[in-house]
Amino acid sequence: MKNFLKKILLFTLPLLLVAAFLELAARKVPNDYALKRALFDDQSKETEVLILGSSHTYFGINPDWMTQKALNAANVSQTLNVDACILEQFFADAPNLQAVILPISAFSLFTRIEETSEAWRCAYYAIYQDIHLTNNFQYQFEILSLAPNSFITKLRKYYLRGRNPLISSPTGWGSTFRSEYALELDDTGATVAKAHTSAPVNSLSRNKTIIEQIADQLNQRDIQLVLLTTPTHSSYYNHLDQYHMQLTEETCREIETQLPNTHYINLQTNSSFSPSDFYDANHLNNLGAKKLSEKLSQLLNSLITP
Amino acid sequence: MFFNSLDFAIFLPIVFVLHWFLASKGTQTQNALLLSASYFFYGCWDWRFLSLILFSTVVDYIVGLALARHEEQHKRKLLVLTSICVNLGFLFAFKYFNFFLDNLTTAFSFFGQPLPIQGLSIVLPVGISFYTFQTLSYSIDVYKRKLEPTRDFIAFATFVSFFPQLVAGPIERATHLLPQFYTKRSFNYSQAVDGLRQILWGLFKKVIIADNCAQYVNQVFDNPAAHTGSTLLLGAIFFGLQIYGDFSGYSDMAIGTARLFNIRLNQNFAFPYFSRDIAEFWRRWHISLSTWFRDYVYIPLGGSRGGSFINLRNVIIVFLLSGFWHGANWTFIIWGALNALYFIPLLLMKKHRTHLNHVAENRWFPSLREFFQMLITFGMVTLAWVFFRSASIAQAIEYLGGIFSPSLFKAPDTLPEDAVFIMIGIFILLEWIGRSGQYAIETIGLRWPRPWRFLFYYLIIVLIFLYRGIGQDFIYFQF
Structure with a gap:
């Protein structure tokens, strides 16, 4: 038995060492999750507006175009439960916080990141932002969470090609969706819209509770909560499941009426955004982001009492 | 807790070390540990259903003891019927109740009398x-006096719930597995090494072959109308590979895990896709289920003793029950x-026991005739898999209609990644080389010199890491 265990240990030791080496190498690669964590620590005290949410706000709201001191804490596929954790971390250390922008997209009320194909991102939240969304041991390590191809590509791009993987600006905005690289809008809309409204609706009540808790928490300090549906192209919103959209609209309106500090702004079909403002059917590009950020800034000016 | 999960990678070494650490305390203590570990393992799926296992265990234990006390045939019959009714009753209630209800309401609706039952x-x-x-095999074997009933409840409960094969087999017979829980188990180095090797191969089959094939299969089966006949055919072939990789991979991991505790489970798959006819395929596919139906349904019904008609009837019943x-x-x-339809001609021509050995025994390559026999058998099995994979008969017919359409001769409109084809090539090659063993890489483990052997294991582990597919549930867990 001892001999067996010794040999197993000797056999697995090189594997464990290589795995540990690769994990450490991966953690040395700069990433937007670690960057955002550093931004929270550096800027929380002076931040007036905190932007939460998924890629819709990550790429869609650029704090540089806002008159308030804002910080974009959104990230790709970030769901409401993650937003709640970020706000929890941020809240006590943000004495000047006056408003929080929480995007309500077609999928927001029906998904949680740990239950989707994007669950691998849980490892990033756990390692770099100290947000533990699941007890799954796998999501404590990048090497076990990322798809092998993505993991190898990440290391190769950084160490062999010297590419900087960071895409966030110093205020947290995702800067890569440039107008000059925009995708064909009509091609991208329908497929994404169907995928975004394909989740079963049974997560609605727990996600609604999260929003209500956030609204409650903010209300205690008279901080405004803006529930925002970002602009999308017709090829996207025309293909969304109507039942999902109806539930979303009703839920947001209900929460809005419950608490005086909560405001629901639906810009999904807003006509002031033209095709040239979109990167793809459901994301704004840098031009669209400028437009949306300025619009929100004006709105916040009217909501925030001096 | 899946075999290919990190949870299991932590759970198994703990149970393994504790089990052998307790060796000096006696077999009963080891059994108690295995029983606790098995209940914990099952409880991780859904602890509520532990009561079901426990109830079945208690009923069959008591029935076994009662059978030992009674000699009168009518009392013995009543006892074994109690066991059958309780066990099949649970199975019916949880698995088949809604099916019968649906069919009943459909039938009544057809005759214009809709039933208001949900x-x-x-x-x-x-x-x-x-x-x-x-x-059930325990109660029936005790009833038939093939087995002495056990008085050791812990050993019996461990036999019923032994975690390596609890949720997806192999379905063990009490005559084979139960005695292993009575006898003293001491650590066996070569068994343990062999067990680990078999786990590694099972993992390769599940994570590389089944999970990678599954991605393509799901894509094709989710929307058959959108694909060409050639794509649909490829999808069906990939499903054949997926279900084999998935189920035989699970069996390999189960058998390997049991071997770590010096417990032998029966071989469940014997390279079925190298079969030369459908009868050979069924001797090699899900062996533990086929032999269960043979011993507890086919033979009690009369087997082949009552003439051709009775034999034919019994074979059809067994295949239908197996499907159900x-x-x-x-x-x-x-x-x-x-599958019954495929089998009947062989039975009628008395050719169902033609191929009892391995294909190309003592040869590197099959003859051209053998090659085509294997190809035809695989083709027949693949077409039947379409029904197995489809959500409804209508979908299966639509799928088969799509295959046998002019677009069968067009290039597939979507293909898996090249790496998947390479992995499948490596897999088939290794299975072919190792087809005389209990599992494909057994002979590699026993014959290759250590440096080459270790290099091979490292290579398999690296391949598993690099080419692992997106994790899918084991198909047979739903059964």
């Missing part, structure tokens, strides 16, 4: 079909019927 929302307990059959065992859906029954 189906129940029932969660199927994981592995119920497997452990039910296993525990897999799930409460007409697709599985059709799948069973189709």
Whole structure:
């Protein structure tokens, strides 16, 4: 038995060492999750507006175009439960916080990141932002969470090609969706819209509770909560499941009426955004982001009492 | 807790070390540990259903003891019927109740008398079909006096719920597995090494072959109308590979895990896709289920003793039951019927026991005739898999209609990644080389010199890391 265990240990030791080496190498690669964590620590005290949410706000709201001191804490596929954790971390250390922008997209009320194909991102939240969304041991390590191809590509791009993987600006905005690289809008809309409204609706009540808790928490300090549906192209919103959209609209309106500090702004079909403002059917590009950020800034000016 | 999960990678070494650490305390203590570990393992799926296993265990234990006390045939019959009714009753309630209800309401609606009955929302307990059959084999064998009933409750409970094979087999017989829980188990180095090797191979089959094939299969089966006939054919072939990789991979991991505790489970798959006819395929595919039906259904019904008609009837019953065992859906029954249809001509021509050895025994390559025999058998099995995989008979017919359309001769409109083809090539090659063993890489482990052997294991592990597919549930857990 001892001999067996010794040999197993000797056999697995090189594997464990290589795995540990690769994990450490991966953690040395700069990433937007670690960057955002550093931004929270550096800027929380002076931040007036905190932007939460998924890629819709990550790429869609650029704090540089806002008159308030804002910080974009959104990230790709970030769901409401993650937003709640970020706000929890941020809240006590943000004495000047006056408003929080929480995007309500077609999928927001029906998904949680740990239950989707994007669950691998849980490892990033756990390692770099100290947000533990699941007890799954796998999501404590990048090497076990990322798809092998993505993991190898990440290391190769950084160490062999010297590419900087960071895409966030110093205020947290995702800067890569440039107008000059925009995708064909009509091609991208329908497929994404169907995928975004394909989740079963049974997560609605727990996600609604999260929003209500956030609204409650903010209300205690008279901080405004803006529930925002970002602009999308017709090829996207025309293909969304109507039942999902109806539930979303009703839920947001209900929460809005419950608490005086909560405001629901639906810009999904807003006509002031033209095709040239979109990167793809459901994301704004840098031009669209400028437009949306300025619009929100004006709105916040009217909501925030001096 | 899946075999290919990190949870299991932590759970197994703990149980393994504790089990051998307790060796000096006696077999009963080791059994108690295995029983606790098995209940914990099952409880991780759904602790509520532990009561079901426990109830089945207690009933069959008591029935076994009662059978030992009674000599009168009518009392013995009553006792074994109690065991059968309790076990199959659970199976019916959880697995088949809604199916019968649906069909009943459909039938009444057809005759213009709709029934105002709603189906129940029932969660199927994981592995119920497997452990039910296993525990039933005990009662029946004791009734038939093939086995002495056990007085050791812990050993019996461990036999019913032994975690490596609890949720997806192999379905063990009490005559084979139960005595292993009575005798002293001491650590066996070569068994343990062999067990680990078999686990590694099972993992390769599941994570590389099954999970990678599954991605393509799901894509094709989700929308058959959108694909060419050639794509649909490829999708069906990939499903054949997926289900083999998935189920035989699970069996390999189960057998390997049991070997770590010096417990031998029966071989469940013997390279079925190298079969030269459908009869050989069924001797090599899911062996533990086929032999269960042979011993507890086919033979009690009269087997081949009552002439050709009775034999034919019994074979058809066994195939239909085998299909129905897999799930409460007409697709599985059709799948069973189709396999019966393939088998009957061989039976009538008395050619169903032609191929009892391995293909190309003592040769590197099969003859051209053998090659085509294997190809035709694989083709027939693949077409039957379409029913197995489809959600409904209508979908299966649509799928098969799509295959046999002019677009069969067009290039596939979508293909898996090249790496998947390479992995499948490596897999088939290794299976072919190792086809005389219990599992493909057994001979590599026994014959290759250590440096080459270790290099090979490292290579398999690296391949598993690099090419692992997106994790899918084990298909057979739903049965």
